[in-house]
Amino acid sequence: MSVLARFVEEAGIPTVVVTMMPDAARRWRAPRVVGVEFPFGHAFGMPGDAAMQRSVAEHALRALAEATAPEYRLDVPIEWPVDTKTAYRDWQPLVASPGVAMLKKRGKDAVARAAATGEVDEPAS
């Protein structure tokens, strides 16, 4: 994801990445990052919750308006309104992705190692 932002930014168009994994964006030194503490798939919040989506989108506008140097980061102070265990289960696909299924055969920590090295970008960062 941040690699997309960097490419567009290099081409002369300002970008802001709204991400649930600001730590991954940090490693790519993305120009402007808005962090959300939401499950994967839900960068702008809960379905049907226009107020929450709007608040996140407003943070993206603020980042564009006020950032003056790269590696700008602004976090959205919204707590996900679903308990962590349920949310953790709900964002995941019903069937493990082919990449995860392959790694699980290699052992317990293979998925985490692959996520860290970028061997498998699981899921999008």
Place this chain on the structure above:
Amino acid sequence: MAVAEFRVDSYKFVPRNWRAGMESAPMKTDTTVWTGMTTPLPEATIALLTTAGLYLPASQESYDLDRERREPTWGDPTYRVVPRGARQAEMAFAHLHINTRDHYQDFNIALPLDRFAEFEAEGRIGRLADEHYSVMGYRSDDGAGWRQDTLPAITRRLKQARVDALVLAPA
């Protein structure tokens, strides 16, 4: 009274053993990139990009999930154009790494066209662009597949449309 600053935990909703590996992993690049905003937001044209694998089945192919099933480290690097007026019933989502149930209910969680149309109506941005972009965000090549065709094409389109800023969100 001082209010503690809210700091997002990147690892709240992922397996516990990701944190140590990712926090100690090396940086992906040594360099920063920067283009300053030159147009004030109330005059700026804004476009959106999602990696949720969004496509419009009536006029667009799905992403190649079959090849990913055969080659688990490969992800479809192509892109789709989403017109600003696209509606929920026209959309589908092809992504093997997330549960897309909520996206079929409300696309705005990934590509908030309705929210930015509100900003346009309120004069907070100049214009919501006519076209927006989707890719399928699973990559294991640090974006090399995207660099080939997709990124040059999206960048060309953004320039043609005189877009002043792009808001990107991973799925």
